[in-house]
Amino acid sequence: MRRACIAGVLFLVSIACRDSPPSDPPRAAAPPSLLLITVDTLRADRVGAYGDVSARTPAIDALAARGALFTNAFSVAPITLTSHASLLTGRYPAGHGARHNGMRVDLAVPTIAGSLSRAGLVTGAFVAAFPLDRRFGLIKGFQTYGDTMPRGPDGRPANERAGRVVVDEAVGWLEQHRSERFFLWVHLFEPHAPYGDARGGRPAQARYADEIREADRQVARLTDALGGARDSTIVAFTSDHGEAFGEHGEIAHSVFVYDTTLRVPLILAGPGIAHRTVDVPVSLVDLAPTVMRLLGAGAFDADGVDLGPALAGTALAGRTLYAESFAPLLDFGWSPLRAVRTGGWKYIAAPRPELYRVATDAAESINALGGERQRATAMQAETDRYSGTALPAGRTTDRETAARLQALGYVSGGRSGATRPDPKDRRAVAARIAQVTSGELHGPALERMLLRILEDDPRNPLANLRLGYVLLESNRCARALPRFRAAIEAGYPSADAHLGLAGCQAAGRDFTGATATLRAADATEPGNPVVLANLGLMLSDGGTPEAAINPLQRALTTDPELHQARFGLAIAFARTGRRTEAANEARELLRRLPATSPQRAEVERLLRAIQ
Numbered sequence: 001m002r003r004a005c006i007a008g009v010l011f012l013v014s015i016a017c018r019d020s021p022p023s024d025p026p027r028a029a030a031p032p033s034l035l036l037i038t039v040d041t042l043r044a045d046r047v048g049a050y051g052d053v054s055a056r057t058p059a060i061d062a063l064a065a066r067g068a069l070f071t072n073a074f075s076v077a078p079i080t081l082t083s084h085a086s087l088l089t090g091r092y093p094a095g096h097g098a099r100h101n102g103m104r105v106d107l108a109v110p111t112i113a114g115s116l117s118r119a120g121l122v123t124g125a126f127v128a129a130f131p132l133d134r135r136f137g138l139i140k141g142f143q144t145y146g147d148t149m150p151r152g153p154d155g156r157p158a159n160e161r162a163g164r165v166v167v168d169e170a171v172g173w174l175e176q177h178r179s180e181r182f183f184l185w186v187h188l189f190e191p192h193a194p195y196g197d198a199r200g201g202r203p204a205q206a207r208y209a210d211e212i213r214e215a216d217r218q219v220a221r222l223t224d225a226l227g228g229a230r231d232s233t234i235v236a237f238t239s240d241h242g243e244a245f246g247e248h249g250e251i252a253h254s255v256f257v258y259d260t261t262l263r264v265p266l267i268l269a270g271p272g273i274a275h276r277t278v279d280v281p282v283s284l285v286d287l288a289p290t291v292m293r294l295l296g297a298g299a300f301d302a303d304g305v306d307l308g309p310a311l312a313g314t315a316l317a318g319r320t321l322y323a324e325s326f327a328p329l330l331d332f333g334w335s336p337l338r339a340v341r342t343g344g345w346k347y348i349a350a351p352r353p354e355l356y357r358v359a360t361d362a363a364e365s366i367n368a369l370g371g372e373r374q375r376a377t378a379m380q381a382e383t384d385r386y387s388g389t390a391l392p393a394g395r396t397t398d399r400e401t402a403a404r405l406q407a408l409g410y411v412s413g414g415r416s417g418a419t420r421p422d423p424k425d426r427r428a429v430a431a432r433i434a435q436v437t438s439g440e441l442h443g444p445a446l447e448r449m450l451l452r453i454l455e456d457d458p459r460n461p462l463a464n465l466r467l468g469y470v471l472l473e474s475n476r477c478a479r480a481l482p483r484f485r486a487a488i489e490a491g492y493p494s495a496d497a498h499l500g501l502a503g504c505q506a507a508g509r510d511f512t513g514a515t516a517t518l519r520a521a522d523a524t525e526p527g528n529p530v531v532l533a534n535l536g537l538m539l540s541d542g543g544t545p546e547a548a549i550n551p552l553q554r555a556l557t558t559d560p561e562l563h564q565a566r567f568g569l570a571i572a573f574a575r576t577g578r579r580t581e582a583a584n585e586a587r588e589l590l591r592r593l594p595a596t597s598p599q600r601a602e603v604e605r606l607l608r609a610i611q
Contacts, residue, residue: 031296032271033121033233036185037222038087039215040080040129041192041253042239044073044265046212056213059220060267063237067269068311072281074341075241076323078253078261080131081105081138083240083284084187088112088138090288090302092322094388098136099326105137110301112288113141116183119297124182126170128189129160142185144173151561153597163188163218171225178229186222190215191243193252194439205245234270234294236287248364249427251434254327256423257339257348258364262323268311270294278310281341283321318343322386328423332433332460333490335420340382345372347379349387351422355379429457436466446470461490461497468500477504495521495531502534511542522551529555533565540568545575563589567603574610582610 048055049064050071076086077093085091085098088111093099097106117123125138126146132138139145146169149157170186177184191211195204219237226233242261244250253261266282272294285304292300293308310316320342328334338349344359355369355376369376423430432453435441441449447470453463468483481504487497498521505514518535525531536552539545552569555562566589573582586607593600 030232031181032294033181033229034116034183034236034291034295035222035226035233036087036183036236036291037188037219037238038084038185039188039190039212039219039237039239041189041241041243042212042215042265043242043260044071044239044263046209047265049267050265055209057216059216059223060237060265063219063223063235063267063269066275067235067267067273068276068278070266070268070278070280070282070307070310072279073238073264073266073284074259074262074281074321074323075239075264075284077325078241078255078257079325079327080129080240081136084132084138086285087238087240087287088185090285090300090304092285092303092386093324093326094386095303099324100330101131103136105140107137107140111138111141112292112300113183113185115141115292115297115300116295117141117143119295121181121183121295122177123184124170124173124177125185125187126166126173127185127187128163128166129187129192130157132187146170146173153594153599156562160189160192163190163215164221167218167221170222174225174229178227188215188218190218193243198440208243208245232271234268234273234291236291237265237267237269238284238287239264240284249431251431252438254331255325255337255430257323257325257337259346259358259362262339268294268307273311274313276311276313278307280310280316281321282307282310283323320382320386322383324387328426329420331462332426332429332457333420334423334426337423338383338387340379340386342379342382345375345379347376347383349380349383350424351420352424353380426457429453429460433460433462436463459486459490461487464490465497465500468497468504472500472503472507475507477507480504495525495528499531499534502538506538511538514538515542527554527558529558529562529565532558533562533568536565536572537568540572540575545572548572549576561592563593563599566592567599567606570603570606570610574606579610583607586610 044050046052046055047060048057049061049069075083077083079100081098081101081103082093085096085105086093089096089109091109096109098104113123123142124144125142130149133147134145149159149161151157166186166188170184174184191208195207195211198207223235241253242263243253244260247260248256248258250256250258250260264284283304285302286307287304289300289302289304290307292298293306320340322340324336324338326336329336335351340347341358344357346356346358346364348354353369353376354367355372356364356366357368358364432449436446436449447467450463450467450470453460454467457463464483465487468480468487471477471480471483481501484497484501484504488501498517502514502517505517515535515538518531518538521531522528522535532551532555536548536555539551540548549569549572552565552572555565556569566585570582570585570589573585586603589603590600593603
């Protein structure tokens with residue numbers, strides 16, 4: 001959707017800005033720079049400046065004390081990638097295409113990073129979690145994009161990194177570019193689940209608060225690092241979405257579109273911005289056109305609007321704000337949820353729609369649909385215009401992507417079908433899935449939870465997949481095989497289920513079946529390094545090491561740090577009599593392995609054997 005999509009709003013009401021009162025804004029002698037800070041999964045009502053007296057967020061509160069605080073800012077989706085794509089493009093999800101984690105941003109869509117880079121600003125981004133990896137398209141326009149995750153002893157990358165590490169990199173970048181005009185985006189993954197160490201028995205909300213405090217400490221480091229550039233830098237602070245702790249039966253985020261996961265903090269501070277509080281509802285799509293004007297970069301084609309009038313204390317015309325979650329559809333085959341907000345009302349399009357007068361029912365506790373049918377019909381039409389008529393295709397995430405998203409609490413599956421359950425009727429299942437993906441359940445407790453999910457939803461692809469891996473890892477392959485097959489039959493779109501199936505087949509000495517399964521995965525997802533590595537290892541161990549060399553080399557071309565693939569390649573070379581190449585790969589692996597890696601001894605034995 002473009003600006004034209006926003007023109008036909010149903011309710012044109014004037015909503016005033018509440019001044020607090022405004023102070024004189026600092027003025028920059030030259031056009032300012034921009035520091036954008038996004039703290040993942042941060043609820044607005046857990047920040048001191050937003051009224052939480054128990055919060056320990058002095059750095060965030062200090063930004064609010066010298067800038068504009070928006071009390072009613074809403075995300076476009078409770079999904080990390082989707083929300084950040086809207087932040088950086090000013091487009092609602094249908095306009096940029098990344099409607100769930102693991103999808104890709106349409107590279108034809110302009111971004112503020114691209115526009116500012118062309119305007120002469122130096123641009124850098126440093127992100128803390130895999131959903132924002134460069135492969136998904138947010139790198140566009142950034143001259144530096146820091147997304148390198150730490151690796152384990154086997155060379156596999158982690159899925160997140162500590163905020164202090166991200167800020168270390170960002171501060172180093174700032175020291176190099178502080179004298180230039182810059183756009184710096186820093187993403188922190190605290191307080192995303194899992195929240196700290198659950199073994200001490202502390203409740204989730206207490207651990208969530210601890211992680212918010214840590215995020216605030218990193219915000220302080222960033223703002224302090226501005227140094228002399230502070231007075232010439234606009235700081236935009238926000239979050240991608242909130243978090244639920246049982247409200248509306250939801251745990252975590254991604255499935256539902258209630259305000260517990262859509263309402264976010266939004267603070268703008270810096271030259272040209274007076275201290276004030278703004279109560280008018282705004283969307284994260286408004287940030288892009290707003291900062292572009294504040295930076296003197298001119299108009300920016302977006303679905304959002306420039307909030308300049310609100311920053312100046314002028315009333316904004318009422319309009320419609322949109323949000324969605326296609327996670328229920330793409331992950332579980334349930335109905336997607338879409339919502340519009342206008343004139344103090346919020347409508348949720350679902351098999352059983354919901355309508356709330358949020359102006360007086362902020363908790364969304366009373367469904368007013370029965371007495372407001374005409375209003376609901378009109379808002380349903382608005383919902384359809386914003387979301388588009390075509391449902392997004394299932395993600396083509398590869399096994400690595402799917403596994404890394406699952407490790408962060410996101411899932412990657414789904415099944416098609418004309419009849420889709422209302423997520424409200426799957427609240428218990430969704431809550432249990434959130435517990436499964438939280439990383440806080442292990443062993444028998446995890447297995448029991450997965451079995452409970454499958455009692456209520458026998459074809460659930462994620463539960464079948466995860467139970468398959470629990471059984472595989474405990475050497476119960478006969479029971480794991482049907483679980484992996486059920487996940488595949490239910491429409492699990494990535495290679496994850498195929499890899500589990502191949503693992504079971506190999507454990508049963510069915511190398512022919514395992515090889516066929518891996519070849520099918522490779523044909524579906526060409527270039528996936530984990531699939532290629534497993535295929536190569538299977539071919540080599542199955543007696544055809546010559547055929548193993550090509551997939552192993554392809555795997556290492558994509559991910560040179562995949563140590564098991566390099567070890568397998570050295571063995572395949574040795575088995576085919578190519579001793580020099582085998583020795584070269586073994587030496588290269590020793591060069592890359594950490595000094596403390598237990599794998600070094602095995603590689604050294606191989607090297608001695610082939611020399």
